[in-house]
Amino acid sequence: MKSILIGHRGEPESWPENSLPGFRSALEAGACFIETDVQITADGIAILSHDPSVLKITGSDLQITATDYETLRALPAGYPQRFGERFRDLHIARLDEFVGLLQEWPDARAFIEIKAASITAHGIATVVATVLDLISPVLQQCTLISFDHEALDHARSDCPLPIGWVLSDWSPENEKRAITLAPDYLFCNRTRLPAVGIPLWQGPWQWVVYTINAASDVPPLLARGVQLIETDIIHQLLADPALQDIARV
Helix, strand or coil: CCECEEEECCCCCCCCCCCHHHHHHHHHCCCCEEEEEEEECCCCCEEECCCCECHHHHCCCCEHHHCCHHHHHCCCCCCHHHHCCCCCCCCCCEHHHHHHHHHHCCCCEEEEEECHHHHHHHCHHHHHHHHHHHHHHHHHHEEEEECCHHHHHHHHHHCCCCEEEECCCCCHHHHHHHHHHCCCEEEEEHHHCCCCCCCCCCCCCEEEEECCCCHHHHHHHHHCCCCEEEECCHHHHHHCHHHCCCCEC
16 A cells, blocks of 8 residues: 655655655655655756755755856755754755665655746756656656646656646636646645635546645545645654554555
8 A cells, every 4th residue: 555645845844855865764754755846057957946046955045047056066955944053964966866766766756846947047848858858767756747837748748757737726727727738636735725615626637735744634635535645744644543544545
């Protein structure tokens, strides 16, 4: 049986987000799914970062798409505001390093999110080609996700990998876009879901909701038809007795 829980950016309650040790920790805890974010540096290197700037992770307000990789790599990336000096020896991870970690865990699956700032700076074709090239050794373990449905459509035309569209809002227009795109997954922030009683859109996709950090929130979402749950505390939820019988597929 596989857990329906996804390690959101690894395990950011215990490790700096999008760090290799954080992902390893989630996998060692039994995570079947992990999720990361990809930005592209000024010189074309794919790194793991959610934000356009590395301020949160490094303390230095540098825009990734305007900064070369070596400059960024030289910065300690231990999320000092949250963890102080505890992880000051960590550095920003590259996507190819993440791929190497996945190769150690061949049964794990990764959702890899292409971020809007990099698409704006480098263009859809360049960003998608860079990411697809790097994940090719573990392509069967990967799903490409993004808020940008055009980027996903482009990726699927180049490569037969699963895709997931992240909804920016819950609207009739986005329902129509989802039907046209027909992604394998639809991701929705819990705050954007419609009121209880309003059904989730029906289609060929699986629903993924983020970010859920309380065991008590999981059963109601599953009852609504959500199939996968993203969490920042995957260690705790995987070990929670209340989820042992219901949070597995």
